[in-house]
Amino acid sequence: MCTSNALIRRHSHRAPRALVPPVLPTALVDGLLPAALLTAPIPVTFPVWDDAVEGDYYQLLLDNVLVGVQGQLPANPIPGTELTLDIPVDSLTGAQDGNHTLAYLSRRFIGGTPNVSAATPIVFDRQAPGGSLLSPLIFPRVVNDGLTSDELTAMADVLVGEVPAYFDIKLGDVIQTYWAGQKGPEHTVQQAEVPGGGTQPERIMIGFTRVYLEALGDIKEDVYYVITDRAGNISVDSEPVAFQLALHESAVDLPAPIIAQADDRVISDADAKQSVSVDIPAYDGVQPGDEVTLYWGANSLPMQSVEAGDENEDPIFTLLVNYATVALTPDGDVDVYYEVRRNTLLFGTSAVKTVNVVLDLPGPVSPEKPIIRGASTNPDDTDNVIDENDYLQPATAIIAWKSGFIEDDQISLFWGQQPVPVLYRIKLSDVTAAADLSLTVPNALISNEGTGTDIRVNYTVTHTGNPKTTYSASQSVIVRRKGELPGGENGLQPPEFQRVTENGGIGAILNPDGATLLVKPYENIKTGDVLNFTFLGWKGLFEGPQVPEATYTFTTEPLTEQQTREDYEFTVPDANLRLICFGRAEAMFKINSITGPATSGIAKVFIDMVTPGEGCAKP
CATH class of the missing domain: 2.60.40.10 (Immunoglobulins)
Known part of the structure; x- marks a missing residue:
């Protein structure tokens, strides 16, 4: 059993591992640094190397040139501990846009022997796409005098505009369109659309759907686009195109709705409790499939379609306005009218019938829920x-x-x-x-x-x-209440580590394929419960840094009835244990249940996956 926090460091006879490349946490996956970050120091991380000793020096190399401050290791440096240096602002501003390399130099304190790490590629890009000018969108010639509904139908209800080739086009550029100042569809540039390799790039086409265009209304407004590249550089606005939309036919005037209960112009509380009957009178040109929407003040009723045979009736049909809808509007004059749409386009709007609603209910109209x-x-x-x-x-x-x-x-x-x-x-x-x-x-x-x-x-x-x-x-x-939650009044017990050594540890011999934990059926367990396990690891038996890469989470499927009567096991993979190597770990689980959430106690255990003479590598 371990009775001391002191650890003995013995010299390794293995060859030291090469210095790993540095990491830039703020860089994108291909090393591109967002342009907005290039005006402040950029943090760079790398681990303490094997055989490091107190006083060893380290410094960054940008394109093989030393930059920034020189660091020096403290007493008892632990290999793998993360170090951080900054690329200084003057090195960033002095570097040209394009591809660069970043490495770090380590130098022994006593012997003075230097070594340079493997390099990490990085990219600087502060150039806005398109330069100082972006050409306007190119639309089909047929719409030069405006776009009608029939023309849009012939285009399969999608107006397609072409984005002309522009300077410095790159994979991942986002092209955002605007019509009358409102955001339109956007497009992300694909590899096939970028010139290169002697192949002709595909044209960049952006489609504006009928739904989007009809929502704009029949207007003549500018259409333009803006490009944002992956580094966050934003282009100038493109040259605009003044475009006329003419998708809606002129709506016809329709007769006002008929409300028999308002012959005296008043809708009383008694009228409203019976539901108010509103007749839709026959109108010129009525057709089956017409969609009628009745408006009671600012509130609309569900749309009703004219069915075959209705066009020969007068009234076409009768709509009932229930009490709740009437009560949505404060007492006083209320305008009642209807709209007719044909093939989703507005065909006509009726004249207004004004009624006086007098419900005289106490308190506010339609009070909100508490x-x-x-x-x-x-x-x-x-x-x-x-x-x-x-x-x-x-x-x-x-x-x-x-x-x-x-x-x-x-x-x-x-x-x-x-x-x-x-x-x-x-x-x-x-x-x-x-x-x-x-x-x-x-x-x-x-x-x-x-x-x-x-x-x-x-x-x-x-x-x-x-x-x-x-x-x-x-x-x-x-x-x-707590007594009904998973675990009951006493709460959920921690998961149990299986196959633990006599000294309270998880070792490679007993756990060759990972560490297994067990959860026994708990009080108030329910079919459908979902268990969310979390395993965390740290270096050192009693103190030391957490190992984020060793974190392991696992979520079960909803428990079946059979599973509510059995022990539940899950296994932390061997690879996660070996990332900790020699240290400690904790495990717990949370439950999402129909009765409410609950969190277990924490199970703690030592981790020792070291094979003497071979370290923690999988044999």
Whole structure:
């Protein structure tokens, strides 16, 4: 058993490994450095090399020239520990755009022997694509006098524009189009579109769909594009093309809808509760397939199609406006009209029928659903979730203030199926402040209703002298307590490392194919539970840096009923263990369950994958 933090360093008889190339964390995969980063020092990392000793020097080499400051190793340097140096700004600004190499030099402190690492290629690019001028998009000649619907149909509903060849075109350039200042389709340049190798590059074509063009309307506006290369350099705007769209035929005027219940011009609460009948009268040119959308003020009803035979009827059909739709609009005059579309294009808009809506409901129209907040102050608390930390405490219901509230309105907040609501009467000070209301929900109300994933909470508004009631939308609330979560009141136990040595370690002999961990069936296990395992490793038995590359995560499929009755095993691969080599590790798992999330305890273990005389390489 290990009883000391001290480790003995013995000389290795193996040949030292070559100095590995440096790494630029901010560079793209091919070594390209974003242009925006070239005005500040660029960090470069590389590991401490084998046989390093205190005092050894190291410095960066840009294109075989020493740059930046010279570093020096501290006492007891550990091979593999990450070192960082910066490429200084003057070296960046003094370097031309194009391909470069970056390496580092190490030099022994005592013997003075130098060595240079393998080089890492890097690329500087501060040149905006296209230079000072980008030619305009090229469209088919047939649309020079404007684009009509028939012409677009002949183009298979896609207007194609060509981006002319431009200076410094590169793979990965992003071409973003704009029409009337609005973003249009974009295109990423492919290898076949870049000149090179004596082959003729493909033309760059960008398609504008009918859906996009029709949304712009019949306008004459500029079309242009902007190019951003992979380094983040942004081009000038291309030369614009003034383009006329003429896709929509002139809409015809249609007769106003007919509302029999508004013969007296008034839609009362009683009218609305029966649903308001709106007749769509026959109009000139009606055809089967016409799509009719009725608008009640700013709110539209679902579209209805004219079916075969309807064109011979008058009215064509009758639409019913339900109470909820009528109540969306405040009391007063409401404009009612309809639109007809044919082949998705606007055919006509009706004259307006104005009605006077008088529902006279207390409180605001269509009050928003309340927001429920637990009493705990955990940073990950979520609205409308009463979790295990909140279950034994009162909650708060937030009611958004609406201008329809007046003094003495009675608010009754209902929690699930509980018969007794939380009551609150609006005061003059509430009306003056016009701030959201906070109601305390007693814990007895929460615990009597119990837990669930869809407990409905809403409130009503009443007022003395008004027989009607206003109902808010219903909020869905999740309520859970610890005893129902995976692991129950005692929580989830850590996963168990199998095949551990007598000294509490994971070794190469007992674990030749990786380290296996076991999770036993836990309290409140459910079919469909998903387990998310995490394994982390560090160098050194008691202290030392984490080894990010050794991290291993694993997520199970939803558990079957059979699996809820069995031990569950998962294995950390041998390669991850050997990245740690000699150190320590931790493992835990999280569960996503229908009853809520839970996190296990942490299992800790020593790692020793060293083979004497051979290190940690797989034999």
